Amino acid sequence: MNVAVVAGPDLDARLRVYRMMLEARRFEESAHQLFLEGLVKGTTHLGIGQEAVAAGFAAAMRADDLTFCTYRGHNHTLLRDAPPGRLMSELLGRSEGVCGGKGGSMHLTWAPTGAMGSYAIVGAHLPIAVGAAWAAVERGTGQVAVCFFGDGTTNIGAFHEALNLAVVWDLPVVFVCENNLYMEYTPIGSVTAVENPAADRAAAYGLEGLLVDGNDPDAMYETASDALARARRGKGPSLIEAITYRHGGHSRADPGTYRPDEEVRQWLARDPIPMYRARLADAGASEEQLGGIDQSVELWIEAAVEEAKAAPEPSVDSIATEVWADGGSQWRN
């Protein structure tokens, strides 16, 4: 029998993961800056500090695998190869935005590469990911659906319904709880019956409770590879809890002052990006290689921001389009 052995990524692959995390970080910093300038309207929920989860998974996924994420979904959509300028344009509500300005920050979607949507009603996308995985099985595509959600999401009913059905139907779906210790402004521990909101509940679905360091992209990559391979072998779903932290507030300009200073300090010291940079240097990456990536990402983000700022505003003619598959919005004759 041909047992797939997941090889650890080589240095080149790890440098790519480093680059992915850095791109995500710069994207979010720019999004925040543009929000403060009033160019990004409404709201943003940034993934700064949580990049290792998105990068580890995106690096391990197959090109046709499907990603489902939350309103905190910029990292996930970007790292599934959505065009950065068009993502930023969407945040600015421009016509070139991936959703033509109809989605906004909380609804980034780029179906051509399998970023199947950012969902802003807590828990909704878990059963949707289950359905995508069900179709993958029936059509024999070998795809896996990966569903990212927060710690707070484990307390809504859809979590339970989705996990149970995924297991009963043995579906290729990987549930990834990004435990950043808070649901909005409330510490998750104060509203949850168990210490580890996802891992401690895995047993209820006959699953193994998997806890992983969500600030370590190598660990994330390995965990992702295992779960994806397991799903592709027909062994059904996995439930992974990645412990991580958002550096900023929940959304918009939230300063996050409800968090103890010492806790914030400790987590900032565990920033996944400098930690990984140092690790790769130890593993033999030259300063030239790493610095080259750093510089190239600066140019990359400048280009994305410029593209978005230069993108035209949407025409109001687009308002009544794409309600229906015929492209229009007619509800009567």
Place this chain on the structure above:
Amino acid sequence: MAELITYREAVARALAQEMERDPNVYLIGEDVAAAGGVFKTTPGLLERFGERRVRDTPISEEAIIGAVMGAAMNGLRPVAEIMFSDFLATCWDLVANQIAKTRYMTDGQVALPLVIRTANGGGVRFGAQHSQSLENWAMSVPGLKVVAPSTPKDVIALLAASVRDPDPVIFFEHKGLFASRGEVPDGELVGQLGEASVVRSGPDATILALAAMVPKALQAADELSAQGIEATVVDLRCLVPLDTRTILSAVADTGRVFTVEENPRLCGWGAEVVSIIAEEAFYDLDSPVVRITTDHIPLPASDILEDATIPSVTRIVDTVTRSLD
């Protein structure tokens, strides 16, 4: 050739027709497979199409609706059954926030060709949580097509059209009609969404009705005929898309309009239809439009009380005659 079948048999016939035609059509729901459905609308499908395509689910309405949504995104044309339409309240996020809005919010990147079938309506003494007529919930959400047939033939034709439609359709099957019979022609039947049907013609009044109110409107029209009042009866069949052309032309022909609605009074489909008539056909009217609806109350269970609540043939006849006096 034609055959007399029941409304509930028509559901299974339509699903079989579509599952035979397209291997991507799947059916899931609580008790739909081995048991053939709580209302026996899906018997024989498991045996015919196998356990992969006809599948029982746990009591997880959010998972059922989420599953058909995700599957529709990824290449299937799934059909979900929600046992009673009242249970839509438990998965309304998936229906109204997700399914209805996803194409629009993604600017057309994601198509959702799916059908949610559900047993709707009252008259069966189930009480307020198993009897509601909820088509107006669906009608009020942009992005959902809404179908509610009144005859076995329309069940087949419109369920087939719903399965083939590229957009999400909520298909309301009326509990009170499951045992009713009607003629259906042999062979494949496919209808067109958004076409009302003029089921009776007369110059004196137009009665607009939907689902179980259609046979009542027809019976009322017969009784009115005995009094010398000849009414047109229009079966709307679909609320979205809405066939305003047929409605407005009936208004122009008769000058008097009555809606017969099973839903509670406020924001029933008739309110929307009447507002369209007021805006676009006001000068065709010979008298005020009258809505005949269930009172704005939860439905009671007792047969005496329920019958006095839902519009009856007598109430339709009395309302029309009083108005024409």
